[in-house]
Amino acid sequence: MPESEFLNVTSVRKTFGGITALDDVSLTVEPGRVHGLIGPNGSGKTTLFNVITGFLRPDRGQVRFRGQTLTGLRPEKVAQRGVVRTFQSSLNPQQMTVMENMLLGPQGQVGEGLVNTVLRYRRMREQERANEKRAWEILSLVKLDHQADTYVGELSGGQKKLLSLGQMLMADPQLILLDEPVAGVNPKLIEDILTVIDRLRSDGYNFLLVEHNMRVVRRICDHVHVLDAGTVLADGPPHETLQRQEVLEAYLATQAGATDEEESS
Amino acid sequence: MDQVLINTLIRGGELSLLAIGVTMVYGTLRFPNFAHVEFATAGAYITLFFSAVFGLDLVLAGVIAIVLVALIGVASDVLVFRHLRLAHPVMPMIASFGLGIAIRETVRGSAGTSPFFLSQTLAERWHVFGATITDTQVLILLLALLAVIGFHLLLTRTQLGIAMRAVSDNADLSLASGIFSERIIRLVWLIGAAMAALGGILIGLETQLQPNMGIGLIIAMFAAALLGGIGNPYGAVLGAFVVAFAENVLLATNWAWLGTLVGMDVDYLMIPTGYKEAISFVVLILVLLVRPRGILGDPAR
Amino acid sequence: MIEFLIYLLTIIGIWGLLSLSLNVQFGLAGLINLGHIVFFMVGGYASAILVMFHGWPMPLAWIAAMAISALVGVIMTIPTATLRQDYWAISSLAFAEIIRFVLKNTPIQGDYIGASFGIPDIPQPLGDMLSTHGFYLFFLVLTLVLLALTYAVVEWITRSPYGRVLKAIREDDHVALALGKNVRSVRMRAMAIGGAIGGLAGAMFAHYNAFIQPNYFLPLETFLIWAMLLLGGKGNHLGAIVGTVVIELLYNSTRFLKDFIDIDQGVLSSARMVVIGILIILVVLYMPNGLVPEKRRRYARE
Numbered sequence: 016m017p018e019s020e021f022l023n024v025t026s027v028r029k030t031f032g033g034i035t036a037l038d039d040v041s042l043t044v045e046p047g048r049v050h051g052l053i054g055p056n057g058s059g060k061t062t063l064f065n066v067i068t069g070f071l072r073p074d075r076g077q078v079r080f081r082g083q084t085l086t087g088l089r090p091e092k093v094a095q096r097g098v099v100r101t102f103q104s105s106l107n108p109q110q111m112t113v114m115e116n117m118l119l120g121p122q123g124q125v126g127e128g129l130v131n132t133v134l135r136y137r138r139m140r141e142q143e144r145a146n147e148k149r150a151w152e153i154l155s156l157v158k159l160d161h162q163a164d165t166y167v168g169e170l171s172g173g174q175k176k177l178l179s180l181g182q183m184l185m186a187d188p189q190l191i192l193l194d195e196p197v198a199g200v201n202p203k204l205i206e207d208i209l210t211v212i213d214r215l216r217s218d219g220y221n222f223l224l225v226e227h228n229m230r231v232v233r234r235i236c237d238h239v240h241v242l243d244a245g246t247v248l249a250d251g252p253p254h255e256t257l258q259r260q261e262v263l264e265a266y267l268a269t270q271a272g273a274t275d276e277e278e279s280s
Numbered sequence: 281m282d283q284v285l286i287n288t289l290i291r292g293g294e295l296s297l298l299a300i301g302v303t304m305v306y307g308t309l310r311f312p313n314f315a316h317v318e319f320a321t322a323g324a325y326i327t328l329f330f331s332a333v334f335g336l337d338l339v340l341a342g343v344i345a346i347v348l349v350a351l352i353g354v355a356s357d358v359l360v361f362r363h364l365r366l367a368h369p370v371m372p373m374i375a376s377f378g379l380g381i382a383i384r385e386t387v388r389g390s391a392g393t394s395p396f397f398l399s400q401t402l403a404e405r406w407h408v409f410g411a412t413i414t415d416t417q418v419l420i421l422l423l424a425l426l427a428v429i430g431f432h433l434l435l436t437r438t439q440l441g442i443a444m445r446a447v448s449d450n451a452d453l454s455l456a457s458g459i460f461s462e463r464i465i466r467l468v469w470l471i472g473a474a475m476a477a478l479g480g481i482l483i484g485l486e487t488q489l490q491p492n493m494g495i496g497l498i499i500a501m502f503a504a505a506l507l508g509g510i511g512n513p514y515g516a517v518l519g520a521f522v523v524a525f526a527e528n529v530l531l532a533t534n535w536a537w538l539g540t541l542v543g544m545d546v547d548y549l550m551i552p553t554g555y556k557e558a559i560s561f562v563v564l565i566l567v568l569l570v571r572p573r574g575i576l577g578d579p580a581r
Numbered sequence: 582m583i584e585f586l587i588y589l590l591t592i593i594g595i596w597g598l599l600s601l602s603l604n605v606q607f608g609l610a611g612l613i614n615l616g617h618i619v620f621f622m623v624g625g626y627a628s629a630i631l632v633m634f635h636g637w638p639m640p641l642a643w644i645a646a647m648a649i650s651a652l653v654g655v656i657m658t659i660p661t662a663t664l665r666q667d668y669w670a671i672s673s674l675a676f677a678e679i680i681r682f683v684l685k686n687t688p689i690q691g692d693y694i695g696a697s698f699g700i701p702d703i704p705q706p707l708g709d710m711l712s713t714h715g716f717y718l719f720f721l722v723l724t725l726v727l728l729a730l731t732y733a734v735v736e737w738i739t740r741s742p743y744g745r746v747l748k749a750i751r752e753d754d755h756v757a758l759a760l761g762k763n764v765r766s767v768r769m770r771a772m773a774i775g776g777a778i779g780g781l782a783g784a785m786f787a788h789y790n791a792f793i794q795p796n797y798f799l800p801l802e803t804f805l806i807w808a809m810l811l812l813g814g815k816g817n818h819l820g821a822i823v824g825t826v827v828i829e830l831l832y833n834s835t836r837f838l839k840d841f842i843d844i845d846q847g848v849l850s851s852a853r854m855v856v857i858g859i860l861i862i863l864v865v866l867y868m869p870n871g872l873v874p875e876k877r878r879r880y881a882r883e
């Protein structure tokens with residue numbers, strides 16, 4: 016596997032008690048492409064996300080990003096290096112508004128240091144103003160600008176996913192990891208989300224996403240990695256990779272109902 | 281040493297009765313019930329009431345008290361805690377504090393702050409292996425043992441008991457409320473409160489009754505339950521005896537050897553009896569810092 | 582009557598500080614601190630000891646009390662990273678009780694100061710220069726000023742980006758971590774701030790009441806502060822103050838009733854506690870957001 020200067024996952028192994036969630040997993044992510052991580056339920060996709068972003072420490076193996084080692088770093092440090100992620104179930108604080116969530120995104124906020132709210136008051140105000148302006152732009156991109164003062168708890172599932180996406184952008188990330196960006200979202204909003212991702216890709220953002228919905232995968236991903244029972248089964252452009260024997264067998268074996276539905280429609 | 285053993289057995293037995301109920305509610309509903317100790321207080325005082333005011337036989341008064349407190353336990357769930365299944369974790373904790381206060385102050389307001397004694401007759405003393413044990417203490421040990429064995433039989437031989445065990449070990453199962461699991465939860469409250477009431481009566485028999493008798497037990501009870509593993513009644517019994525043993529042994533030990541290690545020149549170095557409470561604190565903090573899931577607890581916790 | 586009102590307002594002021602302190606830790610940071618009274622206790626003892634036995638001037642002692650309580654808050658956070666919310670809550674309760682236990686068993690000077698006797702004859706600020714009535718009036722003004730200052734400080738914190746991160750970690754750490762926030766440090770600071778405010782309240786009380794003893798700092802006291810916060814409205818500083826007023830009025834109401842109803846003091850005192858206990862249950866069941874709900878910050882231009 017050619018080494019990538021961007022994201023490099025090498026021989027990652029992770030076990031929980033007696034279960035091996037990831038076994039010698041390696042993959043690379045190139046900039047300028049949307050990478051998809053797919054596989055039947057329980058194949059270890061979210062675990063891999065957790066390892067990459069520092070929420071879990073692998074037993075073996077390495078994760079390197081743009082020349083720096085990410086393995087062993089705490090999650091906030093990984094995010095500070097430019098790798099941000101969303102969560103499968105929207106974990107955004109329910110009791111905060113959309114705008115507050117957006118303003119949470121940017122890194123390096125002077126006002127987050129307590130003493131600095133006084134000592135660097137002017138800088139803090141500058142940043143707040145700039146961030147707010149940026150937030151409005153992104154909110155209009157993800158079509159949530161009319162919901163700026165709505166509590167997250169009052170949003171629909173799809174809107175929450177759009178918010179997460181918007182939040183990621185505020186963080187000015189190098190690599191965005193999306194964990195099931197369209198799961199549980201109503202079809203109309205799915206199209207909105209995909210349009211946003213398309214637009215962002217052409218703006219130069221980089222994505223690695225986990226998805227079950229095969230139609231979405233085919234539509235948006237330039238490159239897929241198939242994970243099954245903790246190992247990488249196949250790797251390549253979606254159209255040809257999804258036709259491969261071993262991939263089809265893996266899905267049939269675990270009877271992923273969603274896949275069948277998508278295939279037949 | 282044998283006196284230590286007997287004291288350990290008694291204290292362990294009493295704590296077991298309290299810890300079993302609280303650990304099962306904690307395992308099932310995921311919150312520490314700070315009112316649980318007041319079930320014990322209520323049990324003791326209601327027994328006193330029926331025996332002193334109505335002149336009933338102590339045993340009959342005790343049975344009535346246990347039944348009444350068991351009902352109070354179920355009522356607490358039906359009226360209060362059932363509505364908090366999905367609330368923020370702090371809500372049932374604070375509500376249980378409030379309930380505890382309400383019960384305790386009702387007792388205090390009715391009976392006053394001066395201590396009472398349940399057993400008026402001077403207990404006959406027995407001498408066993410060089411230790412002294414009164415027949416009241418023998419009674420306490422027997423009753424505690426019977427209750428624990430009875431509970432074990434319930435858990436293993438009856439359908440309801442097996443269901444209780446399943447629900448207590450798996451909070452998610454019980455919180456996905458269905459009529460079946462609601463009924464089991466009520467049973468958990470019933471039995472837990474009943475056992476606590478018995479525990480209170482036994483403590484009252486052994487020492488005395490005063491309105492704050494419950495408060496003094498909170499830390500030791502939670503130390504036992506956490507040490508054994510939340511949700512596991514057998515763990516609660518194990519934890520109770522470990523705590524009781526620690527309290528009695530550490531107090532009876534001569535720590536002079538430790539003193540000489542740090543340069544003190546003493547023949548006797550004992551932990552002051554006032555520090556007995558501190559032992560259960562230390563156990564509690566140690567469990568939480570080192571192994572929160574306890575000895576027999578589920579690793580998922 | 583006037584003296585009683587002055588007393589009541591002063592107590593509301595001091596306990597108002599405690600409510601604000603808990604609001605920072607729970608209302609904003611989401612920490613279920615069941616041992617909150619520890620700050621009050623440590624602050625009171627620290628200041629009394631520094632002034633009486635080490636000759637510190639009172640203002641300096643109060644600041645030191647705040648610093649020590651802040652440190653206590655930080656220490657309590659250390660196991661947080663690993664402990665689940667409810668386990669941490671229990672550990673906080675145990676922690677406060679351990680400190681109280683140590684204070685209860687440690688003599689401070691001679692046979693009658695410290696340990697279960699507490700500390701009597703704590704000097705009151707300007708106590709020598711003012712008449713009794715003058716002192717109480719002065720202290721009330723001092724309390725209200727300090728309360729207003731503290732209120733301003735916590736409002737400032739809440740509206741800052743720091744306050745935003747605090748609210749974000751209230752429910753769950755994951756999103757904040759994924760956005761690069763140092764959650765552990767944020768939490769520690771919230772505990773330190775809350776601790777400092779609680780310590781100030783403790784120092785103030787010690788020098789107002791002129792006497793403190795371990796029984797003033799039972800878990801029941803923490804619970805009362807929780808009652809104030811939940812009744813008033815968590816996450817909301819105005820609510821914290823409102824809750825304090827209501828509970829303190831209720832708590833002190835028996836002083837009035839004594840003159841009108843001929844019941845034994847002990848029974849009356851127990852009855853009022855029963856009422857408070859039931860009130861809290863009712864608040865939790867029917868008014869979990871309290872009297873004054875958290876106000877949302879609006880950004881929309883239109």
